């Protein structure tokens with residue numbers, strides 16, 4: 001991993017993945033995505049922001065290879081190798097019968113690596129999320145926020161190039177969510193990885209990302225993009241700054257623009 | 269999460285409630301054991317009094333004391349019979365577990381396999397074993413094999429259906445995760461589906477344990493006097509012909525006790541395997 005070099009500024013990053021003219025039709029008539037175009041660069045922290053049903057999860061699932069697009073191309077710069085992807089869902093999605101350590105082991109285990117071989121990686125990932133002392137705990141002994149941290153550790157354990165997160169903090173209380181947002185930025189700063197983060201919270205998207213891709217529904221598509229040119233690291237002060245408020249207003253306008261487009265189309 | 273607030277603003281009320289709750293909790297704990305034991309003792313006592321007060325002759329209804337006496341007196345014969353019945357029950361249960369889980373795994377590996385064979389499983393399940401047993405004893409020469417087959421037919425279905433349900437109940441996000449990480453079929457079965465199915469399987473096992481005993485006893489009745497050692501059901505029949513009612517009760521007592529022991533063992537196994545992680549084993553307040 002290129003942990004030492006810093007992420008170049010927006011506009012100077014190498015492309016990681018292109019999505020070109022993506023259509024996804026369900027059951028022959030539900031147009032979940034129509035002509036979606038998106039380039040993801042190495043080091044981007046992209047938020048997909050949009051009303052529910054606009055195809056955010058569908059876009060992530062296409063990138064993850066969980067299903068195939070109806071038409072269009074997804075191309076990976078340098079190909080997609082084992083361990084390049086980490087995924088975090090809205091629910092922690094842990095195996096309740098397995099300890100924290102065994103849960104984080106999963107990506108390696110499925111590639112035939114024994115626990116002893118990758119214990120170092122597991123401990124590293126748990127340390128990243130601040131749970132190194134909980135390796136032997138079972139998920140039910142953890143709070144919602146801690147379970148989500150385990151889920152993140154599992155996504156990190158292969159040191160992926162790209163992390164996909166589908167509304168990971170939506171079910172958490174606000175205090176926990178803020179804490180996890182701060183920690184996620186810290187992680188990203190350490191790992192220099194690329195993140196695509198699905199959310200329907202304007203505030204969350206502005207705080208976290210440097211690119212907000214606003215999506216519109218019916219059919220799902222990219223409506224506009226808002227660049228968040230506030231420097232990292234971002235701390236709690238950023239949340240109360242005038243710049244943050246201004247950016248939130250901008251993103252919110254873009255989101256409302258996307259929803260109105262949707263209204264016009266629905267009545268047409 | 270408004271519980272902490274409530275405690276702060278109305279702590280005296282909550283304290284009182286909590287006190288009552290703790291008391292109720294303690295009462296429940298004691299009652300859980302004492303109540304069934306007391307009721308059982310009371311029932312036995314009434315049984316005894318009923319026999320004594322009405323001077324019921326022992327060839328109509330023996331008292332509990334006489335049943336115990338007979339049990340001790342005939343222990344040699346009855347324990348042999350118990351061993352025979354127990355052997356068939358446990359073997360049938362073992363085969364039911366292997367067959368039930370094996371079929372369930374095959375079912376989840378191929379939808380076509382399930383479509384093809386599920387009807388057979390249902391037909392075997394809904395047909396009363398007493399009606400198939402005579403045929404089985406005509407076609408199967410080996411008595412032990414016949415008894416086993418009967419008991420198995422009764423016992424395997426709850427294991428099959430519960431395990432199939434469990435194998436199909438995996439969390440869809442976990443399934444996606446396995447797919448993303450390129451899991452093989454075998455890995456998915458071993459690391460995801462089988463653990464998910466474990467609580468379902470154990471629920472099926474508890475039912476199947478009782479059913480295996482029923483199957484063993486019923487098929488023994490149908491088989492009648494056999495070449496192989498005679499089980500408890502045969503001893504009951506035999507004692508009935510001789511109007512040895514106390515021995516009938518003694519053998520009955522052994523069958524009931526066996527059923528209780530099997531159920532308890534299955535429950536203990538379930539607890540041992542699940543208590544660390546499964547919801548069913550977690551005690552929650554209210």
Ligand SMILES: Nc1ncnc2c1ncn2[C@@H]1O[C@H](COP(=O)(O)OP(=O)(O)O)[C@@H](O)[C@H]1O
Nearest residue numbers: 026027030032051052053054055056057058059
């Ligand atoms: N497996 C599916 N089958 C049919 N329709 C689907 C499926 N998945 C999603 N959809 C539809 O596609 C649209 C986009 O869904 P989704 O990507 O989940 O939106 P979002 O995540 O933005 O809320 C919705 O209208 C949804 O009903």
Ligand SMILES: [Mg+2]
Nearest residue numbers: 056057058166
């Ligand atoms: Mg979604």
